Amino acid sequence: MDVTVYGPLRSATGGKRVSVDFEGGTVRDAVDAVVAAYPRAEGHLFGDDGRLASSVRLAVDGTAAEPDDPCPADASLSIHPAMRGG
Template identity: 65%
Template sequence: MELTVYGPLRAATGTKRVRVDPDGGTVRAVVEAVVTAYPRAESHLVDCDGTLRPSVRVTVDGERASLDDDCPPDAEVALFPAMRGGTR
């Protein structure tokens, strides 16, 4: 499965488009596959207890998705980690 990563995840993966082989058909399986394939991405995606960081956004076919949502192999998946900076 190919997916698009944004922000600081690009530094962890080395590219905007990455390929992973999730062990299951859920968003959780995709996130776990990204962390396994790109260990430096873990701190951007999950907290120390293994839960998805509240500021991380995952979309499947353009719609926001939760970890337990289905994620078919041909879906367009994007990962948006927490972004820092900006002004108020």
């Protein structure tokens, strides 16, 4: 799966565009695959309770997506992590 990341998440993945192994499932499964490939990404995406931060925005093939939405293996995922500051 091709993944495009934004903001501070790039420091965890080492680049704006990365590729991860993903066999399909939900958007949450795809995010979990990103974290499995890039463990430092977890702190940018999840709260202390292990839930996806409410300010994280996700898109599949350019369309806004929710964690429970389906995500095919050949999709492109975009992740906009929680932003801090004001």
